[in-house]
Amino acid sequence: MVPSRLVVLISGSGSNLQAIIDACNSGEINANIAAVISNKADAYGLERAKQAGIATAVLSHKDFDSREAYDAQLMNVIDTFAPNLVVLAGFMRILTPSLVQKFKGKMLNIHPSLLPKYQGLNTHQRAIDAKDDVHGVSVHFVTEELDGGPVILQAKVPVLADDTADTLAKRVHAQEHIIYPLVVKWFSEQRLTMEADYAVLDEKQLPAHGAHYPE
Numbered sequence: 001m002v003p004s005r006l007v008v009l010i011s012g013s014g015s016n017l018q019a020i021i022d023a024c025n026s027g028e029i030n031a032n033i034a035a036v037i038s039n040k041a042d043a044y045g046l047e048r049a050k051q052a053g054i055a056t057a058v059l060s061h062k063d064f065d066s067r068e069a070y071d072a073q074l075m076n077v078i079d080t081f082a083p084n085l086v087v088l089a090g091f092m093r094i095l096t097p098s099l100v101q102k103f104k105g106k107m108l109n110i111h112p113s114l115l116p117k118y119q120g121l122n123t124h125q126r127a128i129d130a131k132d133d134v135h136g137v138s139v140h141f142v143t144e145e146l147d148g149g150p151v152i153l154q155a156k157v158p159v160l161a162d163d164t165a166d167t168l169a170k171r172v173h174a175q176e177h178i179i180y181p182l183v184v185k186w187f188s189e190q191r192l193t194m195e196a197d198y199a200v201l202d203e204k205q206l207p208a209h210g211a212h213y214p215e
Helices: 015-025 044-051 067-080 097-102 123-129 165-188
Strands: 004-010 031-038 055-058 085-088 107-111 134-141 151-158 192-194 199-201 211-213
Touching: 004 015, 004 044, 004 165, 015 031, 015 044, 015 165, 031 044, 031 067, 044 055, 067 097, 085 165, 107 165, 123 134, 123 165, 134 165, 151 165, 151 199, 165 192, 165 211
Parallel strands: 004 031, 004 085, 031 055, 085 107, 151 211
Antiparallel strands: 107 134, 134 151, 192 199
8 A cells, every 4th residue: 555645733842743753663553744834933843754764844924914825835835745634633623614625535633632521622621620530632534624524533631639630631632642643644544534424433423522532
């Protein structure tokens, strides 16, 4: 099977990017990362990409008058690398409908909550404030609804009595670095697709909350 071509979008340190780079390099994922694109020139993830010999591009949102203008140019930059899959790995931008539609069924995101709970920001503190006993992370297809696309895979972590947002985040991150490469692997093996409002793995419709890791 021909390796998939990935483009990864980042805004920060790129720890999920690193997990995917490692899985590609080890042969766990049958894919090549064609490029890493950041909206921030100082994102450490760009350094990770350079160390791995991956092409990088910086497209600062500050250089554009509108979200639409930015996303139109971002679309052009992504297109130059002809990806099969676009992976959002801590890309802190709300995407316009035109960009989402262009890569419909070919764009993944990871979100630090058990969706549909806690869409948006500050998810760890919100879980603590709600006195939840379980928190976690979701990988989902991207749709026009913020953090609202079909969920593919979730991993759960316990919320401990003495947790802070930081300690809880660390446990969630550990799970992120396992399940995101796994979902990219499924997609690259052509086992994963998106239908109208749900994900399909191995020709079976996944439930609304996706599959659960570990099974």
